[in-house]
Amino acid sequence: MRKVEMKLVYARQIAEDTIEMKLEDNYITQIAEPGQFIYIALPNFTLRRPISIADVDREQKQLTILFKIFGRGTASFAAYEPGMIVDCIGPNGNGFPFDTDKMEKVLLIGGGIGVPPLYYLGKKLKSKGIEVTSILGYQTAAQVFYEEEFNQLGETIVVTDDGSYGEKGYVTDIITDSFNFDLYYSCGPTGMLRALTSKLQDKKGYISLEERMGCGVGACAACVVSTKNEQGYLKICHDGPVFPAKEVIL
Amino acid sequence: MRKVEMKLVYARQIAEDTIEMKLEDNYITQIAEPGQFIYIALPNFTLRRPISIADVDREQKQLTILFKIFGRGTASFAAYEPGMIVDCIGPNGNGFPFDTDKMEKVLLIGGGIGVPPLYYLGKKLKSKGIEVTSILGYQTAAQVFYEEEFNQLGETIVVTDDGSYGEKGYVTDIITDSFNFDLYYSCGPTGMLRALTSKLQDKKGYISLEERMGCGVGACAACVVSTKNEQGYLKICHDGPVFPAKEVIL
Amino acid sequence: MMDLQVKLPGLNLKNPVMPASGCFGFGKEYSRFYDLSLLGAVMMKAATGTERLGNPTPRVAETSSGMLNAIGLQNPGVDKIIAEEVPFLAQYDTEIIANIAGSTIEEYKEVAKKFNDAPEVKAFELNISCPNVKEGGIQFGTDPDMAKEVTTIVKRASDKPVYVKLSPNVSNIVAMAKAVEEAGADGLTMINTLTGMQIHLPSRRPLIANKTGGLSGAAIKPIAIRMIYEVREQVNLPIIGMGGIETAEDVLEFLLAGANAVAVGTANFQNPLVMPEIINELPKTLEKYGFSSVHDAIGKAVFV
């Protein structure tokens, strides 16, 4: 984890209010793992913004982020143009654990802007010969992104809340007993994670959490999550953002 | 006086830390008079910055400003690039009064970044057949600007504090009895204006003042100056920035 | 159409937005930018018994997301304000609120009496942040007993509703609010500025000639919201809220916290059109967050 200047080399809108960017540097791109995030400073904002690493190309020294224009910070970031320098800390946190010897099939479940970190994970797993199935949930057709990319990784089911694209409903509606997997990985809104982890309580899984952050490096105790064991609170920025689904209280 | 969006059409560094810009709009450029100023909003700064109008081209709908990088605001403004929009209020205040029937020769005395408003005034006066002599004072050679432009208006003497260019000394050192003029106009640091108005106390003159401003339009009473008559305080942004030299207490 | 009206003691506001005292003079300058009839009300600049010249300059300084000011109550005195400024504002279809200041209780009383005879003035805002010269400079606004006393006297001296303007420079804002409530205040306006200082490094002197100045602007908004929340929970007076308002969303935040109407100060300097823009935006903003009127939003924050 270092503070580095990354160069924005590419930016494009890929869905409603959703931006894809590629950032270049010599450090973060060389060590980032799926599930980690970068912590981005924006001029005139007190706090940095955490954004997941959605893909990494070590050779090109580039990483991809995907983010939604949510408030003022992401709006101002969306206006950056290629060539500009982005002040980042990274890679932060711990990524998705995987032991490729012990698994054959995994299920990825992403909700909205929780989809991005699963992409880099899926790519990694596929390259190691793991079978990847993905369920991607979005609010509506205009917000769907990266369907094609996930299709390359394996079977991909898109769900929209309003049925305007793919299946209608929530990601949890889709997961039936016919799904066969050793492990699941998920990232998305807390409501979705709560429903999902309760539905899949007999399965082993890892979930990636979000919380408002101060330092982003584990020093201020802003971003805690309660755990089911004696550890008390864990810090999402430092001990997470990925946790075993059974360990945390949502 | 209106709030308008001006388009930056040209920007260039013309001396050490000194920027020349041309701004375009349909309103301010059509009515601005010498001595008035525009009041510029910069993103993420609470207060606007007052900058004098240094020249106007009504046909091209452009005005020129010249400013020094002084603190954070002017530094961020100096980084603007042509094509960008500048949020301005203007034209503010009252300009330099002149009655071309009653004068033949005028003396312009500018100190540092007080030089700009005198240029537009000098141009106007010259075009009406008035003889213009200019004394321009700067700290040092690297800060000298617009000498050539003033030369076009009439005799121009440049003075530097350290003698690195032109005459050595202060503008007040230069003004001897051999100078023959009906009226003087001056703008510059308060210390210079104090020395000047006391030296020229027998002459009629107008001086342009600076003060830290809040509203910039006469509503908040931040920018007052004491007067020698019963008016008490006058507002520089509204009643000035130009005042008869004999009226105000510096 | 979205109903923006608010009725408060003495005031029928067509919308809840008005300029904060001292940031709008007596309206003339901003009337060059737009029709003042658009405003819910106008809070005039502070009036004292006789003319005040105010403090030496510099009187303002910029800070991060805010500014300091120490104008020092410069005003032409109550008589001239009634004779020359009130008639100008009375041309517009908006409510006029007089801001009353003084260095002694007698001065407050005298100013209140004079404004009481001006029918165009609909309510008073009592500026109790001025130091009391008699009591050695202690502010009326930080001592509950003194605040109570000055409120009582002004209430007695006039029939008009009195809104007391609370200073945030206190340990216990609720105690201040309760004190003036007991004294018969009809409403509160809050918050005034927080006392601050900036030192100019090259000269090693305070940038404001008066040394300290009042901090206003977006920087203080969280403090204003907190204080309005605290007071709203324990005091029953209507509140005109202020402190860092720049957008229609900020207005809604104040309404939710418990303000019945709002005033905009510093933001006028950045954007002279900010109030008409906010008023124009407000119906959309209310609708976006599920409110059917201004009234519907007041005090609707959920604190449990």
Next chain:
Amino acid sequence: MMDLQVKLPGLNLKNPVMPASGCFGFGKEYSRFYDLSLLGAVMMKAATGTERLGNPTPRVAETSSGMLNAIGLQNPGVDKIIAEEVPFLAQYDTEIIANIAGSTIEEYKEVAKKFNDAPEVKAFELNISCPNVKEGGIQFGTDPDMAKEVTTIVKRASDKPVYVKLSPNVSNIVAMAKAVEEAGADGLTMINTLTGMQIHLPSRRPLIANKTGGLSGAAIKPIAIRMIYEVREQVNLPIIGMGGIETAEDVLEFLLAGANAVAVGTANFQNPLVMPEIINELPKTLEKYGFSSVHDAIGKAVFV
């Protein structure tokens, strides 16, 4: 070479810059970014008698030029801090200051006693902004008598110099400073955060789960400078100043106002390298404004 050293009761600071309590944990995380031996001192996160889990989340919110926090004293308890955290920090060539908190006077006393036996801890910072559960939640930090009492007890319980951390949420900061001076405090640290609130419009709830939070960052710097100026004029204790420091120029502003050393809080979140950068910049900044050492600049603002 510019002399940056400052000597304060119990502390030999190689430079006047240290992290503010609660913004730096116990140093481990930032030690990944730079060598903590660069720092003048480290103010540790608040310690209580036993482990505290703190408040529910969200615990932070962003504001204009600042932030709100309501961490709620989450910490592993004084014993674990002495056993696990102090030894880590003791590896570095820097001074360790323990921040002591509690909900009862007894708890403060107990924590102080334990830290008194830790030789690596050079001084205490007494965090009196915590609500006293026994007295019904009234803050020690806004009542001079309670501040005095807790200071007296902690002074008695230990030999180490005690710096009392003043809360800015008071009507009279000088009265607070004098009260703890009388109680034997060796120094002051100021300011803690200003209480604020932000309401999240979509949910209509305070953004901070604890409702209110402490406002920090550049937004509050003018208030910190004003309070340090006021206290410096009337109280003889050394002051460690804080509140919105982001640059070496800010440090100089605090020194001029009367601070003997400074702490940096919120700015670490924006730039984890901010303290080494400030320390590196400080000699140039001092020189630029005509000072020959840190000592030379302390209290050198001109107020006449």
